[in-house]
Amino acid sequence: MTTITAVTAHDVRFPTSLSMDGSDAMNKDGDYSAAYVVIHTDDPELSGYGFTFTIGRGNDLCVEAARQRGLPLVGRSVEDAVADLGGVYRELSSDSQLRWLGPEKGVVHLAMAAVMNAMWDLAARVAGKPLWRLLAEMTPEQLVDAADLRYLSDALTREEAIAILAEKMPTRAQRIAELDAQGGYPCYTTSAGWLGYSDEKLRRLLQEAVDEGYQHVKLKVGADLDDDIRRLRIAREVIGWDAKLMIDANQVWDVPQAIDWVGRLAEFEPMWIEEPTSPDDVLGHAAIRRAVAPIGVATGEHGMNRVLFKQMFQAEAIDYCQLDSARLASVNEILSVYLMAHKFGVPVCPHAGGVGLCELVQHLSIFDYVCVSGTLENRVTEFVDHLHEHFVDPCIVENGHYVLPQQPGYSAQMHDASLAEYTFPGGSYWTGR
Amino acid sequence: MTTITAVTAHDVRFPTSLSMDGSDAMNKDGDYSAAYVVIHTDDPELSGYGFTFTIGRGNDLCVEAARQRGLPLVGRSVEDAVADLGGVYRELSSDSQLRWLGPEKGVVHLAMAAVMNAMWDLAARVAGKPLWRLLAEMTPEQLVDAADLRYLSDALTREEAIAILAEKMPTRAQRIAELDAQGGYPCYTTSAGWLGYSDEKLRRLLQEAVDEGYQHVKLKVGADLDDDIRRLRIAREVIGWDAKLMIDANQVWDVPQAIDWVGRLAEFEPMWIEEPTSPDDVLGHAAIRRAVAPIGVATGEHGMNRVLFKQMFQAEAIDYCQLDSARLASVNEILSVYLMAHKFGVPVCPHAGGVGLCELVQHLSIFDYVCVSGTLENRVTEFVDHLHEHFVDPCIVENGHYVLPQQPGYSAQMHDASLAEYTFPGGSYWTGR
Known part of the structure; x- marks a missing residue:
């Protein structure tokens, strides 16, 4: 038997604001950061790693919240915990005093994501498999037992969830082979499109994206309409009209303003407008979607929990679901969102970067392709x-595809040297400034 | 000129879990707590006091978040700040790094509430008036300048907001006199109805409420249907059928379960069912409301921000808006919710207690009666x-009414002796356990 001996949380910050990487109309100077969690065991070869993502100040709040969230894990059997990740999740999330601070949103929920991401990483390491394969080898019932279905039964029952997974169960292996054969899961790049980049840098990075095989690129918009028009014109000059172009406003508009502004950019035929307004505004997204069609509406990187996504689906508010792997409470809550998205026919194109x-x-x-959706149509995952x-x-x-990871775990472990350099404020980078 | 010299934040916790005060179906053992903020100035006679409310663990997260939120205030002119509370609010809330942790929800938003509550308290003390009177002496334009209307223009424009306030402006003094004459603003009591109380204690407390002049009482429900039926029967025996009875499930149900359970309690003719499901579920509340009418639906104590309330109004999801003075970002955001509620015809019955x-x-x-709604119909404010x-x-x-406060400020200052005793973990109560 292996025992969890400690759960530690670490404040890691990278000075991305210096290069304007990640700059958009709402977030001008983020320092990309992780509240990084390590679940230690009495086996020196075995730990679990996870994190949530923030953009600088306040990362310490998530670190402390994760430390508190992780306390009930100490002293537990690893074997018992990884055999019942739904039970672990429900126990940690049932702390009613911490729940009051959300519920299920903001700092305490980000911390829940960090801790449960580390638990899933640990489970995959124990199994000796990459997380996607661990999930692809679970039965429909095991997956649904792990999922958080609370507050969802008016949109998705347990029986429906099991049926969705059972339908794709016999053909899972076939789809894994297909992904392998085609070089992985398709992705798009945001690396070119940050607002803080010059026109020259934008043109160069777009050309590089085309040369690297990307069929989709994304640009930030929403700070200045004339700038947006000029930058989108450059984008179409470089990528042509066959490649897909997405635009992302990072929540800067009110609903009527979003409809107006997107209308002014319609000539560039964007595939989607991302985060046109407050991420909490289900009805606002629905109104924008009706007004800007056939341009799609995408949101989700700030989608706080499964109850928000349930309503986005029920209200037919979005064309693309961009769930966030470090804002939703790890695989437990993400499973529910994937299953609802499938039932409501909305493709999931997860947020990434950071x-x-x-x-x-x-x-x-x-996992989505292999076990839930069974299709790649209209699906593309962010890469930065x-x-x-x-x-x-x-x-x-490679060639615009995520190559299937092979190492055990959730790919969440950071190098010790990176922690030593970028831990805030004591790491060598920060003390040397 | 007076200058803000420091903003301090304090972790104050009361051991309410020992007496089961505050126990409900979701929150079984809360220790009522405040993340308490003091804005210090170089005038030893002048400070501002504010707080947000939590139920124990994690209060320290709000304290630290409030400390960080308050930093930009240090060194400012008090006179300039209180003359432009909308500007102060917008500046503090525009910190994009902290914004990422919400946005506008959870710990960082609770902290914003604490800091801005202290700023409004300070402003009222500078003016030498209770807060309600400070607000009642502001022009419609001044009030709307202070309000946060971002993301609301599809529901409430600036012009509409001003018009609502301007309509009631000429008759403000008359309504203040009316409130004074009738003994204050009507309230109801939740003190009797906590789940952890015995039937005998319930009966005794309900009788006391009747004797004290209350026309409305509220009971917690949702843990056990048979218990609920027995307790509601006791309640009607004691208060009769003319008094109003409200029930509160504190978010324990899924939507279909809420509809079923409330149906089983309909014979007791509750005026409202409060928090029947996830506080984030606008469409779920709308579905419940359609199903349980004429029983009203109430929610709001966990209503995270104005964008959620906007949708609750747009979707006709609630009959009563129970905004929370320490969860919304102080008067700046609360003003917007009151104005929207008025436009959509929803009475505001604020959450209180804690x-x-x-x-x-x-x-x-x-303020609502004097400046916005102009009516007391269907309005009653919680008292615990x-x-x-x-x-x-x-x-x-007195006699089921809040007597109009007369002292300068927002009534938010705590006794030094209470801080010395209940500061966590160093106060004398906690070190003595």
Whole structure:
């Protein structure tokens, strides 16, 4: 028997604001950060790694919240815990005093994501498999036992959830083979399109994206209409009209303003407008979607929990679901969103980028194709080429595809040297400034 | 000129779990707590006091978040700040790194409430007036300048907001006189109805409520249907059928379960069912409301921000809006919710209880009657008789009415002796356990 001996949480911050990487109309100067969790065991070869993602100040709040969330795990049997990840999740999330601070949103929920991401990483390491394969070898009942279906029964019952998974069960292996044969799961790049980049840098990065095989690119918009028109014109000049172009406003507009502004950009034929307004505004997204069709509406990186996504689906508010692997409470809650998305016919194109989000979402997208959706139509997962060098098992992207990860775990472990350098405020980078 | 010299935040916790005060179907053992903020100035006679409310663990997260939120205030002119509380609010809330942790929800938003509550308290003290009177002497334009209307323009424009306030402006003084003459603003009591109380204690407390002049009482439900039926029967035996009875499930049900369970309690003719399901579920509340009419649906104490309330109004999801004075980001955001509620014809019956929430909401309810709604119809504000002894200017409730507060400020200051005793973990109560 192996025992969990400690759960530690670490404040890791990268100075991305210096290069304007990640700059958009709402977030001008983020320092990409992780509240990084390690579940230690009495087996020196076995730990679980997970994190949530923030953009700087307040990362310490998530670190402390994760430390508190993780306390009930100490002293438990690893074997028991990984055999009942639904039970672990329900126990941690039932702390009513911490629940009051959300419920199920904000700092306490981000912390829940970090801790449960580390638990799923631990479970995959114990199994000796990459997370996507661990999930692909679970039965429909096991997956649904792990899922958080609370508050969802008016949209998705347990029986429906099992039926969705059971339908795809016999053909899972076939789809794994297909993904392998085609070089992985398709992705798009946001690396070119940050607002803080010059026109020249934008043109160069777009050309590089085309040369690397990307069929989809995304640009940030929403700070200045004339700038947006000029930058989108550059984008179409470089990528042509066959490739897909997405635009992302990062929540800067009110609903009427979103409808007006997107209308002014329609000539560039964007595939979707992402985060046109407050991420909490289900009815607002529905109104925008009706007004800007055939341009799609996408949101989800700030989608706080499964109850929000349930309503996005019920209200037919979005064309693309961009769930976030470090904002939703790990696989337990993400499973429910995938299952609802399938029932309501909405493709899931997960948010990524930040610190390590690409490492996580590759597993989720593969799982979705293999076990839930069974299709790649209208599906493409974000990729941003930042900060992968800090991960022990970084994602591998070739020809616009995430190559299927093979190492055990959720690809969430960071290098010790990165922690030593970028831990805030005591790491060598920050003390040296 | 007076200058803000420091903003301090304090972790204050009361051991309410020992007496089961505050026990309900979701929150079985809360220790009522405040993340308490003091804005210090270089005038030793002048400080501002505010807080947010939590139920124990994690209060420290709000304290630290409030400390970080308050940092930009240090060094400012008090006179400039209180003359532009909308500007102060927008500046503090525009910190994009902290915004990522919500946005506008959870711990960072609770902290914003605490800091801005202290700013409004400071402003009222500078003016030498209770907060409700400060608000009642502001012009419609001044009030709307202070309000946060972002993301609301599809439901309420600035022009509509001003028009609502302007319509009631000429008759404000008349309504203040009316409230004074009738003994204050009407309230109801939850003190009797906690789940953890015995039938005998329930009966005794209900009789006391009737004797004290209350026309409305509220009981917690949702843990066990047979218990609920027995307790509601006791309630009707004691209060009769003319008094109003409200029931509160504290979010324990899924939507179909809520409809079923409330149907089983309909014979007791509740005026409203409060928090029947997830507080985030706008469409779920709308479905419940359609199904349980004529029983009303009420929610709001966990209503995270104005965007949620906007949708509750747009979707006709609630009959009663129970905004929370320490969860919404103080008067700036609360103004917007009151104005939307008025436009959509939904009465606001604020949540109170906890630590100091009664002290705050009395000001808001008076303001609503005087400046926004102009009516008391279907309006009643919560009162819970706990923990008032810790406040320097506690609310005064007589004959089921909040007596109009007269002291300058937002009634938010706690006694130094209470802080010394209940500061966690260093106060004398906690070190003595």
